[in-house]
Amino acid sequence: MTIPEITTAVDSVRAVQWEQNCLRLLDQRILPGRFEYLTFDSAEGVAEAISRMVVRGAPAIGIAAAYGVVLAAMQATRDYPGDWRQVLLEKLTVLQDSRPTAVNLHWALEQMRTVINQVHSDPVAQLLAEAHRILRDDIEGNQRMGKIGASFLQNCGAVLTHCNTGSLATGGFGTALGVIRTAYAEQNIQMVYASETRPWLQGSRLTAWELQQDKIPVTLIADSACAWLMLSGKVRWVIVGADRIAANGDVANKIGTYMHAVNARYHGLGFMVVAPISTIDPNTGSGDQIEIEQRKSSELLEFSGIRIAPEQADAYNPVFDVTPAELVSVLITERGAVESPNHEKIARLLR
Ligand code: MRU
Numbered sequence: 001m002t003i004p005e006i007t008t009a010v011d012s013v014r015a016v017q018w019e020q021n022c023l024r025l026l027d028q029r030i031l032p033g034r035f036e037y038l039t040f041d042s043a044e045g046v047a048e049a050i051s052r053m054v055v056r057g058a059p060a061i062g063i064a065a066a067y068g069v070v071l072a073a074m075q076a077t078r079d080y081p082g083d084w085r086q087v088l089l090e091k092l093t094v095l096q097d098s099r100p101t102a103v104n105l106h107w108a109l110e111q112m113r114t115v116i117n118q119v120h121s122d123p124v125a126q127l128l129a130e131a132h133r134i135l136r137d138d139i140e141g142n143q144r145m146g147k148i149g150a151s152f153l154q155n156c157g158a159v160l161t162h163c164n165t166g167s168l169a170t171g172g173f174g175t176a177l178g179v180i181r182t183a184y185a186e187q188n189i190q191m192v193y194a195s196e197t198r199p200w201l202q203g204s205r206l207t208a209w210e211l212q213q214d215k216i217p218v219t220l221i222a223d224s225a226c227a228w229l230m231l232s233g234k235v236r237w238v239i240v241g242a243d244r245i246a247a248n249g250d251v252a253n254k255i256g257t258y259m260h261a262v263n264a265r266y267h268g269l270g271f272m273v274v275a276p277i278s279t280i281d282p283n284t285g286s287g288d289q290i291e292i293e294q295r296k297s298s299e300l301l302e303f304s305g306i307r308i309a310p311e312q313a314d315a316y317n318p319v320f321d322v323t324p325a326e327l328v329s330v331l332i333t334e335r336g337a338v339e340s341p342n343h344e345k346i347a348r349l350l351r
Contacts (some may be wrong), residue, residue: 007125010181010214010216011167011172011181012213013026013168013172013214014167014172015028015168015169016055016060016063016067016135016171017037018128018131018132019271021041021074022039022040022071023040023064024037024039025037025038025049025064026055027054028055028168029052031205031206032205032206038054040071042072042075043068043095043350044091046065046067046098047068047094047097047098048098050065050095050099050105051098056164056168056169056202057164057169058102058241058242058243058244058275058279058293059138059169059170059175059278060169061102061104061105061109062102062105062109062134063108063131063138063171065095065096065105065109066111066130066131068091068095069088069092069095069127069131070124070131072092077122077123077124088123089113092096092109095109096109096279099293101243101244101252101293101319102244102279103243103244103278103279103280103281104243104279104281105282108134108278109132112130115127115130115292117208124148124228134171134228135333139170139171139265140334141277142178142276143174143182144334145211145274145276145293146179146334147182148332148337149176149181149239149337150183150188152270152272152330152337153179153188153237156183156189157188157189157191157236158192158193158234159183159189159192159236159239160195160221160226160230160235160238161176161180161194161196161238162195162197162203162253162254162256162257162313163197163240163253163256163257163319163351164177164206165177165178165207165240165274166206166207167210168206169206175242175275176240176241177207177211178274179272179332180192180216180239181214181216183345190217191218191219192211192218192219193218193219193220193229194207194208194211194220195221195222195256196220196235197223197254197256198223200295202334204220218238223256223259226260226263227263229265230266231267237272238261238264238271238272239255240254240257240272240273240274241273242274242275242279243279244279244284244290245279245331245346246281246285246286246287246289246290247281247284247285247286247327248287248342248346249328249331249338249345250284250286250290251273251323251331252290252292252321252322254319254320254321255318255321258322258327259321261323261327262327264327265327270329270330271327271328272330273331275331275332275333277333280333280346280350282346284346287322287323287324290320290322291318292319292322293318294298294316294317294318294319295317295319297316297317299317301313301315326340328340328341335349336349
């Protein structure tokens, strides 16, 4: 069983695919030099792929984990027919621990857990249908957010985006990049500035590549040049995604997002956050409760395996930061836009 083809001419990339009872993930560690899918047939393999960033981006991680549960169910029912439920629930923990910050991972696993708790016989078909549903809903939600977000960008000219929030980071279409895609198609954006996103370079390696695939004009910019770009008056909006949004509207996203938000406020630009409802975590009261993933120091000390810092140097490498809600001009979700988000408005959105 495969997922129906739902790519379009302006949205041609798919990072997560289910084919012949296996999960195929586009290896994002080697883009843009090489375009290769890796195939996975176990939950452990999928968990490792998430940790090592073969697949990345909050929604894509959640979708990959959902398919990881399907793989675990296939294995558990085959090897432990009398005890599959117990074995399967243990595998959920392996997937859950693969990355800490993006809440979509936990959200997707909760959807799968609900199905596991409801079925009485072989769960594989129902779990597969649920994983497909999560994938499809993600793409549809992104397309809806694209329209809602683009309505704020009349005659916008150029925008700045950070990290990669496109089809590579989601089931397809993208969150922030979905808004940008839509506004470009409506001729309200002529240029996308992509900040390179040190140290993993999601902006230069992934966003620039993805926009090129869909023929959307893109200009790379060093993270450290973005305040200067804003001062020049060339961009009117900064548009980003999110990995977790707290109940009060604080936004955890790729390291550097907070810097862009502060700079956007100083220069009088709009700061738009685009994220599905599944990225909002009502159980996290505010941003200071969000666990910020720290990754290995070699991401800073080396470049493509070549040492670029002195041998004795150490490095601090938090890969997410938290932008206070007060710096967000508008939050776009598939349920609508929330201007100047705060605790009360988020609660209303979730109701
Ligand atoms: O470390 P990554 O590449 O997984 O971080 C991705 C981001 O921070 C994205 O901005 C976020 O997940 C939103 S993607 C739709």
